[in-house]
Amino acid sequence: MVKVKFLGHAAFLIEGSKKILIDPFLSGNPKAAVKPEEVEADLILVTHAHGDHVGDAVEIARRTGAKIVAMYDLANYLVEKESGITTIGMNYGPTEIDGVFIVQVPAWHSSSDGKYSIGNACGYIIKLDGITIYHAGDTFVFGDMALFNELYGPIDVALLPIGGHFTMGPREAAKAVELLRPRKVVPMHYSTWPPIAQDPEEFKKLVGDKAEVVILQPGEELEL
Numbered sequence: 001m002v003k004v005k006f007l008g009h010a011a012f013l014i015e016g017s018k019k020i021l022i023d024p025f026l027s028g029n030p031k032a033a034v035k036p037e038e039v040e041a042d043l044i045l046v047t048h049a050h051g052d053h054v055g056d057a058v059e060i061a062r063r064t065g066a067k068i069v070a071m072y073d074l075a076n077y078l079v080e081k082e083s084g085i086t087t088i089g090m091n092y093g094p095t096e097i098d099g100v101f102i103v104q105v106p107a108w109h110s111s112s113d114g115k116y117s118i119g120n121a122c123g124y125i126i127k128l129d130g131i132t133i134y135h136a137g138d139t140f141v142f143g144d145m146a147l148f149n150e151l152y153g154p155i156d157v158a159l160l161p162i163g164g165h166f167t168m169g170p171r172e173a174a175k176a177v178e179l180l181r182p183r184k185v186v187p188m189h190y191s192t193w194p195p196i197a198q199d200p201e202e203f204k205k206l207v208g209d210k211a212e213v214v215i216l217q218p219g220e221e222l223e224l
Contacts, residue, residue: 163196
């Protein structure tokens with residue numbers, strides 16, 4: 001069994017034979033379900049350099065010994081800036097890390113520390129214990145999402161932003177579902193702050209019968 005736990009905003013903890021933490025923005029997150037010191041992980045996947053995605057990755061990695069996986073440029077940036085952590089730099093493509101199959105895939109978004117650009121934004125396709133999970137990161141919809149299903153599907157669950165303003169809104173995310181063809185989809189990256197306020201029920205209506213939409217509150221989990 002694989003559990004996908006929503007920690008708030010774009011942060012998720014995937015638990016199976018490994019614990020995989022994605023975009024652990026917990027400190028300063030008004031929707032966070034846990035504190036950084038309450039999280040354990042084997043791998044920490046970061047989609048891009050913005051603070052609401054790097055979040056507490058370094059602190060958690062230093063405490064737990066988890067490896068941080070990120071775009072090559074961001075991985076180098078983090079390990080040069082911080083001591084006591086291990087990073088694995090990737091670029092778009094597949095690899096295997098500690099028995100977990102991971103594909104770093106494109107995302108249409110910027111990536112910076114607020115001042116300087118640091119590599120490109122990405123999403124991740126993760127295969128763990130026979131389950132395939134797609135975390136889109138921050139992105140707009142694009143037609144090549146159809147390739148993710150063709151190459152690595154079927155996708156059991158897609159974690160998609162619906163907040164608009166910085167990412168897809170509900171309409172665009174519903175189109176992404178059409179392209180990805182996942183069994184289940186979990187909306188994320190919405191209503192953390194007013195600019196990205198959205199009603200996930202609107203997204204659910206737009207998706208219709210294309211996939212099962214599972215709306216998780218921070219702290220809730222989906223069993224696969």
